[in-house]
Amino acid sequence: MITFYDLDGKIKGAPWSINAWKTRYSLNFKGLPYKTIWLEYPDIEPTMKKIGAPPTTVKHDGSPRYTIPAIYDDSTGVAIADSALIAEYLDKTYPDTPVLIPRGTNALQSAFQELLYWKMKPLFGICVPDVSSRLVNPRSIEYFEKQLALDLGVANLEVMRVSGQAREDRWTKVQEAFGGLHNMLKGGDTWIMGDKPSFVDFVLASIILSVRNLYGKESREYQDMMSWHGGRWNHMMEILDEKYSAVPI
Numbered sequence: 199m200i201t202f203y204d205l206d207g208k209i210k211g212a213p214w215s216i217n218a219w220k221t222r223y224s225l226n227f228k229g230l231p232y233k234t235i236w237l238e239y240p241d242i243e244p245t246m247k248k249i250g251a252p253p254t255t256v257k258h259d260g261s262p263r264y265t266i267p268a269i270y271d272d273s274t275g276v277a278i279a280d281s282a283l284i285a286e287y288l289d290k291t292y293p294d295t296p297v298l299i300p301r302g303t304n305a306l307q308s309a310f311q312e313l314l315y316w317k318m319k320p321l322f323g324i325c326v327p328d329v330s331s332r333l334v335n336p337r338s339i340e341y342f343e344k345q346l347a348l349d350l351g352v353a354n355l356e357v358m359r360v361s362g363q364a365r366e367d368r369w370t371k372v373q374e375a376f377g378g379l380h381n382m383l384k385g386g387d388t389w390i391m392g393d394k395p396s397f398v399d400f401v402l403a404s405i406i407l408s409v410r411n412l413y414g415k416e417s418r419e420y421q422d423m424m425s426w427h428g429g430r431w432n433h434m435m436e437i438l439d440e441k442y443s444a445v446p447i
Protein backbone atom coordinates (compact mmCIF):
# COMPACT_ATOMS: atom_id res chain seq x y z
CA MET A 199 0.00 0.00 0.00
CA ILE A 200 1.08 3.60 -0.54
CA THR A 201 1.75 5.82 2.47
CA PHE A 202 1.05 9.48 1.77
CA TYR A 203 2.71 12.17 3.90
CA ASP A 204 0.70 15.35 4.43
CA LEU A 205 0.68 18.21 6.95
CA ASP A 206 -1.62 18.15 9.92
CA GLY A 207 -3.67 21.26 10.63
CA LYS A 208 -6.30 22.82 12.82
CA ILE A 209 -9.34 21.80 10.78
CA LYS A 210 -9.67 18.03 10.91
CA GLY A 211 -10.98 16.46 7.72
CA ALA A 212 -10.01 19.55 5.66
CA PRO A 213 -6.26 19.28 5.03
CA TRP A 214 -4.77 22.63 4.07
CA SER A 215 -1.47 22.09 2.27
CA ILE A 216 -1.89 23.17 -1.35
CA ASN A 217 1.02 21.03 -2.50
CA ALA A 218 -0.26 17.94 -0.70
CA TRP A 219 -3.69 18.33 -2.32
CA LYS A 220 -2.04 17.92 -5.72
CA THR A 221 -0.96 14.44 -4.64
CA ARG A 222 -4.19 13.58 -2.85
CA TYR A 223 -6.15 14.43 -6.01
CA SER A 224 -3.63 12.39 -8.03
CA LEU A 225 -3.97 9.30 -5.83
CA ASN A 226 -7.77 9.56 -5.71
CA PHE A 227 -7.98 10.11 -9.47
CA LYS A 228 -5.99 6.93 -10.02
CA GLY A 229 -8.07 5.05 -7.49
CA LEU A 230 -4.97 3.84 -5.66
CA PRO A 231 -5.46 2.86 -2.02
CA TYR A 232 -3.29 4.73 0.47
CA LYS A 233 -3.02 5.69 4.08
CA THR A 234 -2.07 9.16 5.31
CA ILE A 235 0.57 10.14 7.85
CA TRP A 236 -0.01 13.61 9.26
CA LEU A 237 3.17 15.56 10.02
CA GLU A 238 4.09 18.88 11.57
CA TYR A 239 6.71 21.04 9.83
CA PRO A 240 9.59 20.15 12.21
CA ASP A 241 8.90 16.45 11.50
CA ILE A 242 9.22 16.67 7.73
CA GLU A 243 13.00 16.49 7.41
CA PRO A 244 13.57 13.62 9.91
CA THR A 245 10.66 11.65 8.44
CA MET A 246 11.84 12.07 4.84
CA LYS A 247 15.36 11.01 5.84
CA LYS A 248 13.92 7.97 7.61
CA ILE A 249 11.87 6.79 4.60
CA GLY A 250 14.60 7.76 2.10
CA ALA A 251 12.69 10.46 0.19
CA PRO A 252 15.25 12.86 -1.34
CA PRO A 253 15.14 16.62 -0.74
CA THR A 254 13.21 18.53 -3.40
CA THR A 255 15.17 21.78 -3.35
CA VAL A 256 17.56 23.82 -1.17
CA LYS A 257 16.95 26.18 1.72
CA HIS A 258 18.23 29.74 1.83
CA ASP A 259 21.36 28.64 3.70
CA GLY A 260 22.11 26.13 0.93
CA SER A 261 21.13 23.08 2.98
CA PRO A 262 18.76 20.48 1.47
CA ARG A 263 15.03 21.16 1.80
CA TYR A 264 12.79 18.20 2.45
CA THR A 265 9.13 18.71 1.65
CA ILE A 266 5.72 17.13 1.66
CA PRO A 267 3.84 15.79 -0.24
CA ALA A 268 5.81 12.57 -0.27
CA ILE A 269 4.85 8.95 -0.70
CA TYR A 270 6.37 5.63 0.27
CA ASP A 271 5.19 2.79 -1.93
CA ASP A 272 5.80 -0.53 -0.18
CA SER A 273 5.09 -2.51 -3.35
CA THR A 274 8.21 -1.05 -5.00
CA GLY A 275 10.20 0.22 -2.00
CA VAL A 276 10.25 3.71 -3.57
CA ALA A 277 10.10 6.89 -1.46
CA ILE A 278 9.60 10.07 -3.43
CA ALA A 279 8.72 13.71 -2.76
CA ASP A 280 7.50 16.58 -4.97
CA SER A 281 3.95 16.45 -6.33
CA ALA A 282 4.97 16.53 -10.01
CA LEU A 283 7.59 13.78 -9.56
CA ILE A 284 5.04 11.74 -7.63
CA ALA A 285 2.56 12.14 -10.52
CA GLU A 286 5.22 10.92 -12.98
CA TYR A 287 6.07 8.00 -10.73
CA LEU A 288 2.42 6.99 -10.34
CA ASP A 289 1.83 7.12 -14.11
CA LYS A 290 4.90 4.96 -14.72
CA THR A 291 4.28 2.48 -11.92
CA TYR A 292 0.52 2.11 -12.37
CA PRO A 293 0.04 2.30 -16.16
CA ASP A 294 -3.45 0.78 -16.03
CA THR A 295 -4.87 3.69 -14.03
CA PRO A 296 -6.06 7.07 -15.41
CA VAL A 297 -3.14 9.16 -16.68
CA LEU A 298 -2.08 12.29 -14.81
CA ILE A 299 0.47 13.64 -17.30
CA PRO A 300 -0.49 12.46 -20.79
CA ARG A 301 2.46 11.34 -22.89
CA GLY A 302 4.21 14.26 -24.55
CA THR A 303 2.64 16.93 -22.33
CA ASN A 304 5.26 17.09 -19.58
CA ALA A 305 6.76 20.40 -20.71
CA LEU A 306 3.35 21.96 -21.30
CA GLN A 307 2.10 20.84 -17.90
CA SER A 308 5.22 22.26 -16.17
CA ALA A 309 4.93 25.53 -18.06
CA PHE A 310 1.26 25.84 -17.16
CA GLN A 311 2.02 25.24 -13.50
CA GLU A 312 4.54 28.05 -13.53
CA LEU A 313 2.08 30.31 -15.27
CA LEU A 314 -0.53 29.55 -12.62
CA TYR A 315 1.85 30.55 -9.85
CA TRP A 316 2.64 33.84 -11.55
CA LYS A 317 -1.01 34.56 -12.22
CA MET A 318 -2.08 33.69 -8.69
CA LYS A 319 0.41 35.97 -6.92
CA PRO A 320 -2.32 38.48 -5.94
CA LEU A 321 -4.28 35.62 -4.36
CA PHE A 322 -1.29 34.38 -2.37
CA GLY A 323 -0.76 37.99 -1.24
CA ILE A 324 -4.25 37.99 0.26
CA CYS A 325 -4.13 34.52 1.81
CA VAL A 326 -0.61 34.23 3.23
CA PRO A 327 -1.01 36.44 6.36
CA ASP A 328 -4.14 34.49 7.40
CA VAL A 329 -2.76 30.97 7.07
CA SER A 330 -0.89 30.41 10.31
CA SER A 331 -3.60 31.66 12.68
CA ARG A 332 -6.42 29.83 10.89
CA LEU A 333 -4.89 26.58 9.66
CA VAL A 334 -1.49 25.74 11.14
CA ASN A 335 -1.05 23.80 14.36
CA PRO A 336 0.91 25.61 17.11
CA ARG A 337 3.92 23.28 16.81
CA SER A 338 4.42 24.23 13.16
CA ILE A 339 3.75 27.96 13.33
CA GLU A 340 7.29 29.19 14.05
CA TYR A 341 8.82 27.02 11.31
CA PHE A 342 6.09 27.86 8.80
CA GLU A 343 6.23 31.63 9.33
CA LYS A 344 10.04 31.83 9.31
CA GLN A 345 10.46 29.68 6.20
CA LEU A 346 7.72 31.38 4.20
CA ALA A 347 8.95 34.88 5.09
CA LEU A 348 12.41 33.87 3.84
CA ASP A 349 10.91 32.40 0.66
CA LEU A 350 8.91 35.54 0.00
CA GLY A 351 11.74 37.91 0.97
CA VAL A 352 9.73 39.74 3.64
CA ALA A 353 10.61 40.50 7.27
CA ASN A 354 7.46 38.70 8.47
CA LEU A 355 4.18 37.56 6.94
CA GLU A 356 2.18 40.31 8.64
CA VAL A 357 3.78 43.00 6.45
CA MET A 358 1.91 41.47 3.52
CA ARG A 359 -1.51 42.06 5.05
CA VAL A 360 -3.76 44.45 3.14
CA SER A 361 -7.20 45.61 4.17
CA GLY A 362 -10.06 47.84 3.07
CA GLN A 363 -9.89 49.17 -0.48
CA ALA A 364 -6.38 47.79 -1.03
CA ARG A 365 -7.69 44.28 -0.34
CA GLU A 366 -10.66 44.83 -2.66
CA ASP A 367 -8.29 46.02 -5.40
CA ARG A 368 -6.16 42.93 -4.93
CA TRP A 369 -9.22 40.71 -5.07
CA THR A 370 -10.14 42.35 -8.39
CA LYS A 371 -6.68 41.36 -9.63
CA VAL A 372 -7.41 37.76 -8.57
CA GLN A 373 -10.61 37.84 -10.60
CA GLU A 374 -8.68 39.26 -13.57
CA ALA A 375 -6.14 36.44 -13.24
CA PHE A 376 -8.93 33.86 -13.37
CA GLY A 377 -10.41 35.81 -16.30
CA GLY A 378 -7.09 35.40 -18.12
CA LEU A 379 -7.27 31.63 -17.57
CA HIS A 380 -10.90 31.57 -18.65
CA ASN A 381 -9.98 33.29 -21.91
CA MET A 382 -7.18 30.79 -22.53
CA LEU A 383 -9.46 27.81 -21.99
CA LYS A 384 -11.59 28.43 -25.00
CA GLY A 385 -14.78 26.52 -25.58
CA GLY A 386 -16.81 24.68 -23.01
CA ASP A 387 -14.19 22.28 -21.71
CA THR A 388 -14.09 21.83 -17.97
CA TRP A 389 -10.47 20.66 -17.95
CA ILE A 390 -7.27 22.32 -19.09
CA MET A 391 -6.35 19.46 -21.44
CA GLY A 392 -9.87 19.16 -22.82
CA ASP A 393 -12.26 16.37 -21.95
CA LYS A 394 -10.34 14.69 -19.11
CA PRO A 395 -8.75 16.00 -15.92
CA SER A 396 -4.96 15.92 -15.71
CA PHE A 397 -2.32 16.93 -13.17
CA VAL A 398 -2.54 20.68 -13.97
CA ASP A 399 -6.25 20.71 -13.14
CA PHE A 400 -5.34 19.38 -9.72
CA VAL A 401 -2.78 22.15 -9.34
CA LEU A 402 -5.41 24.76 -10.17
CA ALA A 403 -8.00 23.11 -7.93
CA SER A 404 -5.61 22.99 -5.00
CA ILE A 405 -5.11 26.75 -5.33
CA ILE A 406 -8.88 27.32 -5.36
CA LEU A 407 -9.23 24.96 -2.42
CA SER A 408 -6.84 27.11 -0.39
CA VAL A 409 -9.46 29.90 -0.41
CA ARG A 410 -12.17 27.49 0.74
CA ASN A 411 -10.00 26.03 3.50
CA LEU A 412 -8.94 29.44 4.70
CA TYR A 413 -12.20 31.38 4.63
CA GLY A 414 -14.84 28.62 4.47
CA LYS A 415 -17.21 27.39 1.79
CA GLU A 416 -19.83 30.02 2.61
CA SER A 417 -17.34 32.88 2.76
CA ARG A 418 -17.73 35.93 0.56
CA GLU A 419 -14.37 35.13 -1.03
CA TYR A 420 -15.18 31.55 -2.02
CA GLN A 421 -18.76 32.26 -3.11
CA ASP A 422 -17.58 35.19 -5.19
CA MET A 423 -14.93 33.08 -6.90
CA MET A 424 -17.43 30.32 -7.60
CA SER A 425 -19.69 32.83 -9.38
CA TRP A 426 -16.96 34.04 -11.76
CA HIS A 427 -16.94 33.22 -15.48
CA GLY A 428 -20.33 31.60 -15.68
CA GLY A 429 -19.60 29.39 -12.66
CA ARG A 430 -16.92 27.39 -14.51
CA TRP A 431 -14.65 27.09 -11.42
CA ASN A 432 -17.64 26.00 -9.34
CA HIS A 433 -18.48 23.35 -11.91
CA MET A 434 -14.90 22.08 -11.83
CA MET A 435 -14.77 22.02 -8.02
CA GLU A 436 -18.13 20.23 -7.78
CA ILE A 437 -16.87 17.40 -9.97
CA LEU A 438 -13.61 17.15 -8.05
CA ASP A 439 -15.43 17.25 -4.70
CA GLU A 440 -17.69 14.46 -5.75
CA LYS A 441 -15.09 12.20 -7.33
CA TYR A 442 -11.57 12.87 -6.13
CA SER A 443 -11.59 14.67 -2.79
CA ALA A 444 -11.77 11.82 -0.28
CA VAL A 445 -9.45 12.20 2.67
CA PRO A 446 -8.61 8.67 3.82
CA ILE A 447 -6.79 8.57 7.13
Ligand SMILES: N[C@@H](CCC(=O)N[C@@H](CS)C(=O)NCC(=O)O)C(=O)O
Pocket residue numbers: 215216217218242254263264265266267279280281282345
Ligand atom coordinates in the same frame (compact mmCIF):
# COMPACT_ATOMS: atom_id res chain seq x y z
N1 LIG B 1 7.37 21.66 -5.49
C1 LIG B 1 7.01 20.94 -4.30
C2 LIG B 1 6.74 21.93 -3.18
C3 LIG B 1 6.47 21.23 -1.87
C4 LIG B 1 6.45 22.20 -0.69
O1 LIG B 1 6.94 23.33 -0.76
N2 LIG B 1 5.91 21.70 0.44
C5 LIG B 1 5.88 22.47 1.67
C6 LIG B 1 4.55 22.27 2.39
S1 LIG B 1 3.19 22.85 1.44
C7 LIG B 1 6.96 21.93 2.60
O2 LIG B 1 7.04 20.74 2.81
N3 LIG B 1 7.82 22.78 3.15
C8 LIG B 1 8.84 22.38 4.06
C9 LIG B 1 9.97 23.35 4.07
O3 LIG B 1 9.91 24.33 3.31
O4 LIG B 1 10.89 23.16 4.86
C10 LIG B 1 5.77 20.05 -4.58
O5 LIG B 1 5.00 20.37 -5.51
O6 LIG B 1 5.62 19.03 -3.93
